[in-house]
Amino acid sequence: MSVARVQRDVLSVEWVKLELIRTAYATRGGLFAGMDPRAVVGWYAAMALAPWFTHNLTTVACLFVVAAAAVVLARVGPLVLGLFVIGLVLELVYLALAATLFGGDLTAVVALLEVTAKLGVLSLASLAAFVSLDPEKLSDALLALRFPPAVAFAVSYGYRMMPILVEEFATVMEGYRLRQLPPQQRGLLGWRVVVHWAVVAVKAFYPIFLNTAKSVRTTVEALEARGFTFATIDPRGRAIRIGSLRLGPLDLAVLAVTAALVAGCYAAGAQWPLHRS
Amino acid sequence: MRDDPVVEAVDLSFRYPGADADTLRDVDLTIRRGDFVAVVGGNGSGKTTLCKTFNGLVPHYWSGEFAGAVHVAGTDTWESSVARLSSSVGYVYQDFQNQLVRPTVRDEVAFGPVNFGLADHAERTQEALEKAGIAHLADRFVWQLSGGQAHLTALASVLALRPEVVVVDEPVAELDPAAAVEVYERLSELHREHGVTVVTIEHHAEFIARYASSVLLMSDGAPVWHLPTAEALARAGELAEHGIPAPQVVEALARLGVEGVPRSPAEAAALVRTAESRGALRRSGPRTEPRTRTTPAPPARAVAAARGVSHGYRSVGGDLQPVIDDLHLELLEGDRVALVGGNGAGKTTLMRLLAGIQVPRSGTVVLDGVDTRTERPHRLAERAAYLTQRPERMFLKASVREDVELFPRSRGVPDVDALVDRILDRVRLTAFADRDGRTLSGGQQRRATLAIGLAMRPALLLLDEPTASLDVGSRDDVIAMLAELSGSIACTVVATHDMHLVAEWATRVVVLDGGHVLADTTPRALFADPDxxxxxxxxxxxxxxxxxxxxxxxxxxxxxxxxxxxxxxPLGVPA
Structure with a gap:
């Protein structure tokens, strides 16, 4: 088999890692990145809940458009957006298949389409909100909203672990790729190769977790030594953390515009109602 | 130096939960305020456990069997807690990267003061950043930092709690020499100008000689002695027994019969000159021919070649960061190549390109006669083996034996069992063959990865920092093993910061700088070239x-x- 290998900048493991970092730390900027995290969480709650109070397809469609506009304004990266689109398309294909196979007709598809569209609005709002919140802001917002400190910290630490886990995974997979020969007969549609890699991906968890567990021991000791547990009992740390949060004109403007748009969506729904029969 | 003790241990013994023996045994120890102590001792002598008793991790976090008492700055650690002790003792870990828990440097440093709800957290953070010399990095993300910067960040984060004692666990292990010197200079400044008591765990006599004011030798869970540095270094034989060979200059002077314990090569030179002027020492031509390549070089086969190779990576911002720039290099059969240069000089990237794990953005790499672009990585792995810097990253299976046999077995090599037995025997790991690689000591882990590489039977063997974070004994072991291998591997390349390895093992040194080959020469010529x-x-x-x-x-x-x-x-004979 002749091959011509090149260095790829997209769809490689390195790219996935960079995209995760860009997404997690909102390095692309965007409308919501400059806002108070509490306002972003509020905005998210409004957008995520809005579609569930109606069965009017016009309203849902308008909300979908608003959420999509928000995704553009938040400068969501290609990786998560791509995953969202793939997920949505697969969902639609699956719905159509399921409906026809189980003897339903188009009404079943439309019924399920409504739920899918609502979930789509929710997902788009999540993308826009969480891509714009770096872990620190998110965890501060959670603290301000009286979530337990351990939850707030888990969010921020989870984000920090992500690139590490991706890198560990990439190293282990590379080890397998170099040291274990993939099957020589590829089989129909290369099923042997697919099975081989699926098995390897599962086996990879053993070394990844052992290696990570070893390094986490230091982290836990360091957390203890730097007063992490102390902060869960003593309220002063929380006061300092959330003391820097300020609601500004941008936050109020965005919330007002969103409220207006949501109201507009409902108004449009009332004007041109479209319900599944 | 004031005379009051800042750390005092009396009859201290400790046993980890589930362990068969005490890790610390009847330790009596006093560290004076304002001291700069180097804790030395072989692997498993209890150095790290001892230091963890200072900030209360032992016994509050590791709740084993604790006997005796430790007082830190007047507080009994048993009565106190890890959180409260952290304002007296700061601890920087050997794997300091795992100590960083926040995304930006400023957040990381502020983490302690904010958790403790200190009103002056902002001033403390700024002060700690300045003391560690990293104020200009405050808004960087921690994963953008070099190793040295990350270490200083970890140091700043403990300094923010204004501790009286700072414990640093083996700073040299994971840093390149320039970064290690930077860390020591900062510690030295803290010690001199801010009166901070510094405790470092250190294997390298050169750093001890240069920075420490006293040395604590640990053996088998108890201090053997605690002496001022000059006296300690004079006991070279005892130190060597515990895995701390004397600095080379001390050894050299002892060999020449010159009295004195020099702290640096300049001091040693002065002592030698004095001895010469007194007539106790005379120069002669070197009696033994120094090691040179004597064979009048038959045209050696090129094992790997890079021609006009350029490579780089995308950054978070999306721009291309060049790492290797129009590089030409030919590796010949029989070469023992040391690849040297600072962090970020492109050593690892070059090795991964030579092994065909990655292909260059431009230029060609030819490995054993094959253009790496035309062959899959798993096929190229039959010609070149690359051993990663962190050995545990090569352990994919539950035992060393399974890891070693993974490559040959999946390729249907005949008589794998005999091959694996032979290799394990050669790296002296037969007794550990059924253990998980991660549970072995540092030196054993290195030898296990070496076994994995040997089982691949490559023409080109590439090792990334094989002696990093090893104590001196294990390091010499690995160097000796590399020397033994020359027969079965056509060409070995080692990326390293360890100049002893370069001096003792390599026949050729390639110096990388900014993605170029700055020099391609012999170790002797390199060390004589100040530029x-x-x-x-x-x-x-x-x-x-x-x-x-x-x-x-x-x-x-x-x-x-x-x-x-x-x-x-000889004395008494006129020169």
Whole structure:
């Protein structure tokens, strides 16, 4: 088999890692990145809940458009957006298949389409909100909203672990790729190769977790030594953390515009109602 | 130095939960306020456990069997807690990267003061950043930092709690020499100007000689002695027994019969000159020919070649960061190549390109006659083996044996069992064959990865920092093993910061700087070339520095070669 290998900048493991970092730390900027995290969480709650109070397809469609506009304004990266689109398309294909196979007709598809569209609005709002919140802001917002400190910290630490886990995974997979020969007969549609890699991906968890567990021991000791547990009992740390949060004109403007748009969506729904029969 | 104790341990014993023996045994110890203590001792002598009793991790976090008492700054650690002790003792770990828990440097440093709800957290953070010399990095993300910067960030984060004692666990292990010197300079400044008591765990006698004011030798869970540095270094034999060979200059002077314990090559040179002027020592031509490539080079086969190779990576911002820039290099059969240069010089990238794990963005790499672009990585792995810097990253299976046999078995090599037995025997790991690689000691882990590489039976063996974070004994072991391998591997390349490895093992040194080959020469010529050394931030072994100071030609690479330059004149005989 002749091959011509090149260095790829997209769809490689390195790219996935960079995209995760860009997404997690909102390095692309965007409308919501400059806002108070509490306002972003509020905005998210409004957008995520809005579609569930109606069965009017016009309203849902308008909300979908608003959420999509928000995704553009938040400068969501290609990786998560791509995953969202793939997920949505697969969902639609699956719905159509399921409906026809189980003897339903188009009404079943439309019924399920409504739920899918609502979930789509929710997902788009999540993308826009969480891509714009770096872990620190998110965890501060959670603290301000009286979530337990351990939850707030888990969010921020989870984000920090992500690139590490991706890198560990990439190293282990590379080890397998170099040291274990993939099957020589590829089989129909290369099923042997697919099975081989699926098995390897599962086996990879053993070394990844052992290696990570070893390094986490230091982290836990360091957390203890730097007063992490102390902060869960003593309220002063929380006061300092959330003391820097300020609601500004941008936050109020965005919330007002969103409220207006949501109201507009409902108004449009009332004007041109479209319900599944 | 004031005389009051800041750390005092009395009859301290400790046993980890589930362990068969005490890790610390009847430790009696006093560390005076304002001291700079180097804790030394072989692997498993209880150094780290001892230091963890200072900040209360033992016994509050590790709740084993604790006996005796430790007082830190007047507080009984048993009565206190890890959180409260953290304002007296700061601890920087050997794997300091895992100590960083926040995304930006400023957040990381502020983490402690904010958790404790200190009103002056902002001032403390700024002060700690400045003390550690990283104020300009405050808004960087921690994953953008180099190793040295990350270490200083970890240091700043403990300084923010204004501790009286700072414990640093093996700073040299994971840093390149330039970064290690930077860390020590900062510690030294804290000690001098801010009166902070510094405790470091250290294997390298050169750093001890240069920075520490006293040395605590641990053996088998108890202190053997605690002496001022000069007295401690004079007990070279005892230190060597516990895995801390004397600095080369001390060894060299002992060999020459010159009295004194020099702290640096310059001091050693002065002592040698005095001895010469007194007539106790005379120069002679080197009696033994220094090691050179004697064979009149038959045209050797090229094992790997890079022609006009450029490579780089995308950054978070999306721009291309060049790492290797139009590089030409040919590796010949029989070469023992040391690849040196500072962090970020492109050593790892070059090795991964040579092994065909990655292909260059432009230019060609030819491995064993094959253009790496035309062959899959798993096929190229049959010609080149690359061993990663962190050995545990190569352990994919639950035992060393399974890891070693993974490659040959999946390729249907005949008689795998015999092959694996032979290799395990060769790296002296037969007794550990059924253990998980991660549970072995540092030196054993290195040898296990070496076994994995040997089982691949490559023409080109590439090792990334094989002696990093090893104590001196295990390091010499690995170097000796590399030397033994020369028969079965056509060409070995080692990326390293360890100039002793370069001096003792390599026949050829390739100096990388900014993605270019800055020099391609022999170790002896490299250490005699001040321009290249300065540009690549390389520090030659002490014996070579001493040779330069004394103007010896050819430059000695080992203590024996240095000794060959001199004749000792017996006392009483006129010169």
């Amino acid at each position: 290249v050394l300065a540009r690549a931030h390389l520090v030659p072994p002490q014996v070579a520095q001493l040779g330069t100071e004394l103007g010896l030609d050819p430059l000695p690479l080992t203590v024996a070669e240095l000794a060959a330059h001199f004749t000792t004149v």
